[in-house]
Amino acid sequence: MQIILLSGGSGKRLWPLSNDSRSKQFLKLLPAANGGRESMVQRVLRQINESGLACPVTIATSASQKDAIINQLGEEVNVVTEPCRRDTFPAICLATAYLEMEAKCPMDETVVVMPCDPYTEDRYFHTIAQMARAVEAHAADLVLMGVKPTYPSAKYGYVIPGDETDGIYRVERFTEKPDVPTAERFIAQGAFWNGGVFAFRLGYLVDIVRRYMSYGSFAELRNRYEELPKISFDYEVAEKAQSVAVIPYDGEWKDLGTWNTLTDELRDHGVGNVVIDDKTENTHVVNELEIPVMCLGVKNLVIAASCDGILVSEKSQSENIKHYADRLLRMPMYEERRWGEFKVVSSSEFADGSQSFTKQLRIQAGKEIKNSVQADFDKVWTVVDGEGELEMNGITTAMHRGVTVAIARGTAHSLCATSALTIVEVEIGGKR
Amino acid sequence: MQIILLSGGSGKRLWPLSNDSRSKQFLKLLPAANGGRESMVQRVLRQINESGLACPVTIATSASQKDAIINQLGEEVNVVTEPCRRDTFPAICLATAYLEMEAKCPMDETVVVMPCDPYTEDRYFHTIAQMARAVEAHAADLVLMGVKPTYPSAKYGYVIPGDETDGIYRVERFTEKPDVPTAERFIAQGAFWNGGVFAFRLGYLVDIVRRYMSYGSFAELRNRYEELPKISFDYEVAEKAQSVAVIPYDGEWKDLGTWNTLTDELRDHGVGNVVIDDKTENTHVVNELEIPVMCLGVKNLVIAASCDGILVSEKSQSENIKHYADRLLRMPMYEERRWGEFKVVSSSEFADGSQSFTKQLRIQAGKEIKNSVQADFDKVWTVVDGEGELEMNGITTAMHRGVTVAIARGTAHSLCATSALTIVEVEIGGKR
Numbered sequence: 094m095q096i097i098l099l100s101g102g103s104g105k106r107l108w109p110l111s112n113d114s115r116s117k118q119f120l121k122l123l124p125a126a127n128g129g130r131e132s133m134v135q136r137v138l139r140q141i142n143e144s145g146l147a148c149p150v151t152i153a154t155s156a157s158q159k160d161a162i163i164n165q166l167g168e169e170v171n172v173v174t175e176p177c178r179r180d181t182f183p184a185i186c187l188a189t190a191y192l193e194m195e196a197k198c199p200m201d202e203t204v205v206v207m208p209c210d211p212y213t214e215d216r217y218f219h220t221i222a223q224m225a226r227a228v229e230a231h232a233a234d235l236v237l238m239g240v241k242p243t244y245p246s247a248k249y250g251y252v253i254p255g256d257e258t259d260g261i262y263r264v265e266r267f268t269e270k271p272d273v274p275t276a277e278r279f280i281a282q283g284a285f286w287n288g289g290v291f292a293f294r295l296g297y298l299v300d301i302v303r304r305y306m307s308y309g310s311f312a313e314l315r316n317r318y319e320e321l322p323k324i325s326f327d328y329e330v331a332e333k334a335q336s337v338a339v340i341p342y343d344g345e346w347k348d349l350g351t352w353n354t355l356t357d358e359l360r361d362h363g364v365g366n367v368v369i370d371d372k373t374e375n376t377h378v379v380n381e382l383e384i385p386v387m388c389l390g391v392k393n394l395v396i397a398a399s400c401d402g403i404l405v406s407e408k409s410q411s412e413n414i415k416h417y418a419d420r421l422l423r424m425p426m427y428e429e430r431r432w433g434e435f436k437v438v439s440s441s442e443f444a445d446g447s448q449s450f451t452k453q454l455r456i457q458a459g460k461e462i463k464n465s466v467q468a469d470f471d472k473v474w475t476v477v478d479g480e481g482e483l484e485m486n487g488i489t490t491a492m493h494r495g496v497t498v499a500i501a502r503g504t505a506h507s508l509c510a511t512s513a514l515t516i517v518e519v520e521i522g523g524k525r
Numbered sequence: 526m527q528i529i530l531l532s533g534g535s536g537k538r539l540w541p542l543s544n545d546s547r548s549k550q551f552l553k554l555l556p557a558a559n560g561g562r563e564s565m566v567q568r569v570l571r572q573i574n575e576s577g578l579a580c581p582v583t584i585a586t587s588a589s590q591k592d593a594i595i596n597q598l599g600e601e602v603n604v605v606t607e608p609c610r611r612d613t614f615p616a617i618c619l620a621t622a623y624l625e626m627e628a629k630c631p632m633d634e635t636v637v638v639m640p641c642d643p644y645t646e647d648r649y650f651h652t653i654a655q656m657a658r659a660v661e662a663h664a665a666d667l668v669l670m671g672v673k674p675t676y677p678s679a680k681y682g683y684v685i686p687g688d689e690t691d692g693i694y695r696v697e698r699f700t701e702k703p704d705v706p707t708a709e710r711f712i713a714q715g716a717f718w719n720g721g722v723f724a725f726r727l728g729y730l731v732d733i734v735r736r737y738m739s740y741g742s743f744a745e746l747r748n749r750y751e752e753l754p755k756i757s758f759d760y761e762v763a764e765k766a767q768s769v770a771v772i773p774y775d776g777e778w779k780d781l782g783t784w785n786t787l788t789d790e791l792r793d794h795g796v797g798n799v800v801i802d803d804k805t806e807n808t809h810v811v812n813e814l815e816i817p818v819m820c821l822g823v824k825n826l827v828i829a830a831s832c833d834g835i836l837v838s839e840k841s842q843s844e845n846i847k848h849y850a851d852r853l854l855r856m857p858m859y860e861e862r863r864w865g866e867f868k869v870v871s872s873s874e875f876a877d878g879s880q881s882f883t884k885q886l887r888i889q890a891g892k893e894i895k896n897s898v899q900a901d902f903d904k905v906w907t908v909v910d911g912e913g914e915l916e917m918n919g920i921t922t923a924m925h926r927g928v929t930v931a932i933a934r935g936t937a938h939s940l941c942a943t944s945a946l947t948i949v950e951v952e953i954g955g956k957r
Contacts, residue, residue, distance in 0.1 A: 108819075368849050372842060383872060384858070385834040387540070387849055390842030391826065402817040403830060405837055410804060410822030417800050417819055426816070439870040439885050440815060441909060441947060447926075449909035451883060451949050453871050473907045473929045475951040477873060477881035494879075495953050497905045497931055515873055517883050519907040519949045521927050 094225050095198060095295070096141060097188045097206045099181065100134060100154040100162065106350055108418035109402035110379065112425040117350060118210045119161045119429065122379060124360040133349065134209045135165055144218030149196070152209070153188040161429040171196070176318050182329040183321035186302045187314065193299050194311040200296030203228045206326070207290045212347040212358060220342040223260070224292040232261050233338035235331060236292040239285025241343040245276035250287035250327060252339050253279060264337040267327065285341060287327065301330060352377075352395040352404075352411035365398075375408070381427070400426035400436045432460035432510070435518075452518040456481070456510040466505045470520045474498050479514035483507070492516075526657050527630060527727070528573060529620045529638045531613060532566060532586040532594065538782055540850035541834035542811065544857035549782060550642045551593045551861065554811060556792040565781065566641045567597055576650030581628070584641070585620040593861040603628070608750045614761040615753035618734045619746065625731055626743040632728030635660045638758070639722045644779040644790060652774040655692070656724040664693050665770035667763060668724040671717025673775035677708035682719035682759060684771050685711060696769040699759065717773060719759065733762060784809075784827040784836070784843035797830075807840070813859070832858035832868045864892035864942070867950075884950040888913070888942040898937045902952045906930045911946035915939070924948075 100118060107117045118133040125131040131139065141150060151171040152162055159174050173191045175184055185206055192198045203225045211217075224236045239252050239262070250269045254262035267287065271279065305321055308314040322329065331337060349355040356377040363369055365380030372390040380386045381399040388396065395411050397404045401423065406414065426437040439451040456462065456479075474483075474497065481492040485506040490498060492514065500506055502522075508514075532550060539549045550565040557563040563571065573582060583603040584594055591606050605623045607616055617638055624630045635657045643649075656668045671684050671694070682701045686694035699719065703711065737753055740746040754761065763769060781787040788809035795801055797812030804822040812818045813831040820828065827843050829836045833855065838846065858869040871883040888894065888911075906915075906929065913924040917938040922930060924946065932938055934954075940946075 109816075368852065370842070370845065370849060372839075380835075382835075384541075384832065385853055385855075387834060387836050387846070387853075388838070389836070389845055389849065390839035391837055392839075394823065394837065396837055398835060400816065402819060403812075403814075403835060404819050404821070405823055405826065405828055406820070407804075407822035407824075410802070413802065413821055414819070417802060417821065420800070421817055421819075423817075438883060439949070441885075443910045443947075447910075449947070449949075451870060451885070453873075453883070471927055473905075475905045475953070477951065477953055478875045478879075495903055495931075497929060499927075499929055515875075515881070517871070517881075517949075517951045519909065519951075521907070521909055 094146070094148040094203045094205065095192055095196070096146070096148055096150045097185060097192075097204060098134075098137065098150055098152045098209045099184060099206065099289075100152050100158055100209045101181075101184070102210075105415050105418035106412075107352060107355065107397075108414050109399045109404055110381065110397055112401050112427070114157055114425045114428045115161065116158065117355075119158075119165060121165075122355065122359060122364065123212075124358075130364070132165055133212070134162065136212075137207075137209050138166055138170070140213070140215065140218055144215060144222070146218060146222060151188050151191060151196075153184045160431040163431050164429045164433070176315060179318070179321065179323045181326040182324045183318060185326050186298070186305075186321055187318065189295065189298045189302060190308065190311050190314045192295055194314075198295055200294065200299065202295045203292060204295050204298070205290065205292045210348070210350070211288070212345065212349050214345045216344040217342055217346065220340055220344075221290060221292070224290070224340050227261050227338060227340060228292045228294060232258075233263075234293060234297050234336040235334045235338070236261075237264065237331065237337065237339045238288035238290035239339040239341045240288040240346050241341055242276075242280050242284070242286050245273050245280055246286070247271065247273050247276060251276065251279045251284045252287050253282065253284050254339055260340065262339045262341070264339050267332050269327075285339060286346075287331075288342060288346065289327075291326065291331065298330070352397065352406065352414070353408045356395055356408065400438070430462075432462050433457045447522050448520075449522070450518075450520040452520070454514070454516040454518055456508065456514040456516070458510055458513045460510050462508045464505050464507055467500075467502055467520075469502060470522055471502050472500050472521065473519045474500065475517045475519075477515045477517055479510060479512045481508055481510040481512075481514045484509075526578070526580040526635045526637065527624055527628070528578070528580055528582045529617060529624075529636060530566075530569065530582055530584045530641045531616060531638065531721075532584050532590055532641045533613075533616070534642075537847050537850035538844075539784060539787065539829075540846050541831045541836055542813065542829055544833050544859070546589055546857045546860045547593065548590065549787075551590075551597060553597075554787065554791060554796065555644075555781075556790075562796070564597055565644070566594065568644075569639075569641050570598055570602070572645070572647065572650055576647060576654070578650060578654060583620050583623060583628075585616045592863040595863045596861050596865070608747060611750070611753065611755045613758040614756045615750060617758050618730070618737075618753055619750065621727065621730045621734060622740065622743050622746045624727055626740075626746075630727055632726065632731065634727045635724060636727050636730070637722065637724045642780070642782070643720070644777065644781050646777045648776040649774055649778065652772055652776075653722060653724070656722065656772050659693050659770060659772060660724045660726060664690075665695075666725060666729050666768040667766045667770070668693075669696065669763065669769065669771045670720035670722035671771040671773045672720040672778045673773055674708075674712050674716070674718050677705050677712055678718070679703065679705050679708060683708065683711045683716045684719050685714065685716050686771055692772065694771045694773070696771050699764050701759075717771060718778075719763075720774060720778065721759075723758065723763065730762070784829065784838065784846070785840045788827055788840065832870070862894075864894050865889045879954050880952075881954070882950075882952040884952070886946070886948040886950055888940065888946040888948070890942055890945045892942050894940045896937050896939055899932075899934055899952075901934060902954055903934050904932050904953065905951045906932065907949045907951075909947050909949055911942060911944045913940055913942040913944075913946045916941075 156174045255265040366385045368387045376394045378396040483490040588606045687697040798817045800819040808826045810828040915922040
């Protein structure tokens with residue numbers, strides 16, 4: 094069995110913590126078993142491992158998320174990156190081709206595709222195991238997860254079930270986002286929400302892909318990625334399939350996509366450097382900055398602070414954030430990278446239009462920044478902690494506390510961290 | 526006529542904008558005539574000049590405020606700094622000795638002592654002119670301003686007036702902070718609040734000082750400053766005086782010492798990089814950080830952000846700030862200096878207990894940092910904008926965009942800014 098985990102989206106609904114380079118699934122806010130905090134993607138991978146599914150996981154994502162995934166999940170997961178953003182059908186085709194051509198999986202291997210961001214409980218993964226067994230038993234070509242609805246939502250797709258055998262329902266039809274009265278009628282008929290989890294044999298999807306394109310290698314499919322139609326897996330595969338079954342899941346299933354829903358799942362009212370007085374009620378503060386946030390006598394707020402900005406929102410109003418965040422048009426001030434992370438701590442724009450950024454880089458022990466070249470600005474690195482080696486112009490410089498190196502624009506350089514390195518980078522000039 | 530302006534206090538009641546080095550009177554938040562913003566001390570100096578008083582001003586303050594005063598008011602005001610913090614009586618004695626010994630004022634010169642922080646209107650300064658005329662006319666040795674009470678406050682001192690002649694009342698007695706019923710009774714009798722404004726002839730106070738100490742020079746008095754009793758001017762002078770008069774002032778007189786009172790006087794609901802949605806009500810945001818603050822659907826809040834921290838407070842609760850700010854125990858992250866200003870943009874503490882600070886320095890054109898020596902840390906300066914000259918170890922280095930200089934601990938250096946200079950300073954090491 095193979096799992097394909099879909100990690101998409103960028104979005105600003107959790108601004109200022111989420112930004113164009115950090116999607117909501119990478120925010121380390123959820124309570125972890127060790128008392129610490131984990132991200133949505135770390136949580137789902139832990140749940141997969143703890144549920145006994147114990148199978149290889151391939152993450153289908155965009156190139157911009159690859160560094161964050163490796164940083165959070167380590168090198169043992171496979172990451173397949175789309176060359177450009179399309180939709181779930183092409184993304185799943187690409188991951189499937191990876192399993193076929195690179196991982197050399199047999200055609201009758203069971204594949205489960207699932208999103209990385211729903212907040213669920215253990216039973217969710219037991220349902221996934223049931224779905225895999227149904228595929229192995231040839232109950233249907235395609236097996237879906239049907240989430241038991243809790244209210245007549247107009248936001249979800251519905252699956253209308255037919256006959257049932259051993260807890261497996263034949264799918265009669267699908268409906269995308271009905272209006273509320275229709276949703277009520279569906280639910281009365283026993284309909285499920287389409288949970289976006291699909292199980293099938295590898296060969297089943299490979300046949301579908303090959304209808305669009307005959308490819309000789311994974312690289313070829315990836316190079317010709319734009320030839321695949323920009324369409325969702327639901328429309329292109331699920332709704333056209335002749336033999337589809339659905340297995341119900343009746344447990345916790347939440348989209349923690351807004352501050353209002355996310356804060357419901359947080360263990361602590363304050364994360365980070367936070368002071369809250371005893372008159373404050375129903376307020377959550379997430380502070381990624383070094384400086385303290387102090388709350389006095391406030392009610393029903395979510396407060397979030399990062400290098401990108403500071404949000405103070407009445408909880409129910411936090412759903413309107415995207416509208417305002419889109420206006421801000423700032424580059425992300427925090428990014429996770431394969432080698433660690435950086436944040437912008439200060440920026441200035443000068444009368445002549447040139448800009449300067451001061452960043453703090455944290456490079457993990459043993460990690461490397463390879464062949465980096467900036468065309469637009471000079472920079473000065475000053476090591477404030479840790480040790481490493483810098484290679485530039487054929488010269489190796491030992492990097493340790495107090496060492497300062499000027500790196501002119503256009504100069505290729507590589508940095509290897511022997512121990513965890515903290516560097517202050519001052520970028521100078523560069524009109525943008 | 527001479528004015529002595531008392532600039533004291535440090536206080537955290539306007540945290541995070543006020544800190545141990547920046548008192549409330551230096552916050553540039555009040556609406557200025559040119560559409561910009563001015564501080565309380567800038568406002569009072571402007572009001573003095575515009576009121577037609579047109580006399581020299583001497584500012585009595587602590588050493589820690591001297592740089593901020595010169596930065597905000599320029600070099601033309603006299604600044605007398607206490608060698609240590611005591612109380613208003615010794616501070617006024619010191620300024621008086623300055624007028625006597627350094628400014629060589631005649632003994633019959635009229636001196637007006639006033640606080641720098643009440644928020645008042647033009648009539649306040651007309652009352653001061655009246656007080657000065659009363660001293661000149663020998664109406665009394667000491668003339669006070671009596672502020673017309675607007676409610677029976679238990680926070681203020683009261684002045685009980687006796688007979689009146691030409692709008693000048695003889696003072697019958699003083700009472701410090703009575704309870705509310707007593708205050709009500711006083712007000713019914715026509716009592717005033719003691720406004721902390723005093724007018725007298727220079728010789729009157731010089732005689733009082735010389736009862737404590739016979740000094741031959743201003744420097745001598747300053748050196749022996751600790752011999753003066755630690756007591757307020759009210760107790761030591763006003764309450765003991767034989768001949769005291771009070772002149773009423775019936776106009777705006779506010780202590781903008783809390784966020785709740787200060788925000789009432791602000792012209793804009795958002796100062797700095799601020800986004801406020803149209804559902805937000807009765808909320809003020811003062812943001813000194815570069816990053817944006819976004820408010821969605823909040824009500825009755827004051828939000829203030831600086832390098833020292835972020836406050837989110839229900840307006841009426843902002844009076845409790847000091848209690849919580851005192852717990853934070855952080856060094857000030859923003860300071861005004863005679864040559865400009867600096868802010869700490871990032872700090873790190875490492876496993877071995879050493880610390881690193883990254884600062885942004887802005888040095889005004891023509892200003893100089895003279896003979897600076899840091900004993901505790903090495904630092905690296907990188908110029909990101911402007912031009913200047915650095916003197917170190919007998920060597921002059923031209924400072925311009927892109928120049929980086931390492932300055933080892935213990936090395937004396939001077940920097941002169943030819944044009945406005947922006948420098949990123951990385952402080953390294955130093956266990957504190």
